[in-house]
Amino acid sequence: MGETMLGRKPGSTREEILYLLKTHGPLSAGDIAEKLGISEMAVRRHLSTLERDRLVRTTRVRQTMGRPAHLFGLTEKADALFPKHYADFALELLKDLVAEDGTEKMEELLARREERLRERYQPHMAGKTLRERVATLAALQNEKGYMADWNAEGDRRFVLTERNCPIVRVAQEFLQVCQCELRLFRALLAADVKQVQCIAQGGQHCVYVIQERA
Incomplete structure (x- = not known):
């Protein structure tokens, strides 16, 4: 994905993921899949690519019950893709x-x-x-x-x-x-x-x- 400014309606799925993380804060893969209406497996593939490109980072969050959740958020490199004035x-x-x-x-x-x-x-x-x-x-x-x-x-x-x-x-x-x-x-x-x-x-x-x- 080219590093273009996302001050517009996102195009590709990866741009949509970045836009979601910018507007809604850290989200789980399941949350992203639900909001985009695609499978969680597809979301994880895109997240893997975004992590490789150092645009997304993972945070492990403890929960009161069950296993810790993994939330995905933007890195500084990704934040620079959005409009600045x-x-x-x-x-x-x-x-x-x-x-x-x-x-x-x-x-x-x-x-x-x-x-x-x-x-x-x-x-x-x-x-x-x-x-x-x-x-x-x-x-x-x-x-x-x-x-x-x-x-x-x-x-x-x-x-x-x-x-x-x-x-x-x-x-x-x-x-x-x-x-x-x-x-x-x-x-x-x-x-x-x-x-x-x-x-x-x-x-x-x-x-x-x-x-x-x-």
């Missing part, structure tokens, strides 16, 4: 901040974020070649959902491509976000970095050309 929330806050205190205050907050990220990621770069730093940066960005990859163009020139921008809504409104990201990359890589394509400005991807400093 963090971008709208962040955008509203930044707009209010600019309206109240002007763009300087907003840029100050972005600079603080940039500094925090630099302090957090700098230890991962210590003692590495530029090639290794680029690979490390791509891995760090992937942990945040940027779908990043990179390739070498010789020994001193590299291209980093981000195929997704989790903060594109905010970046489209405030391009200072992209400028902070560029400064961060330059500091972490200790290299000349130029952004040649930007999703927030209509590009298909975010593309950075990285050149070792002379």
Whole structure:
């Protein structure tokens, strides 16, 4: 099953199971079978697949009589499949901040974020070649959902491509976000970095050309 957002009527049986667990909390296989109108054996097959994909977890619950019950609930990975509106929330806050205190205050907050990220990621770069730093940066960005990859163009020139921008809504409104990201990359890589394509400005991807400093 593809990891698509479930902010719509579920399609496949596995999506229906995830939707049920989201809306009704932990359920037993029997409860799920009853609500979906299918056999418990079929439900267990789907649950097995969902557990393998780390979308569902099992909890053993003691009962006053009989054997302990096994309830199935969503993992954090599964919860991430459902709609989130963090971008709208962040955008509203930044707009209010600019309206109240002007763009300087907003840029100050972005600079603080940039500094925090630099302090957090700098230890991962210590003692590495530029090639290794680029690979490390791509891995760090992937942990945040940027779908990043990179390739070498010789020994001193590299291209980093981000195929997704989790903060594109905010970046489209405030391009200072992209400028902070560029400064961060330059500091972490200790290299000349130029952004040649930007999703927030209509590009298909975010593309950075990285050149070792002379």
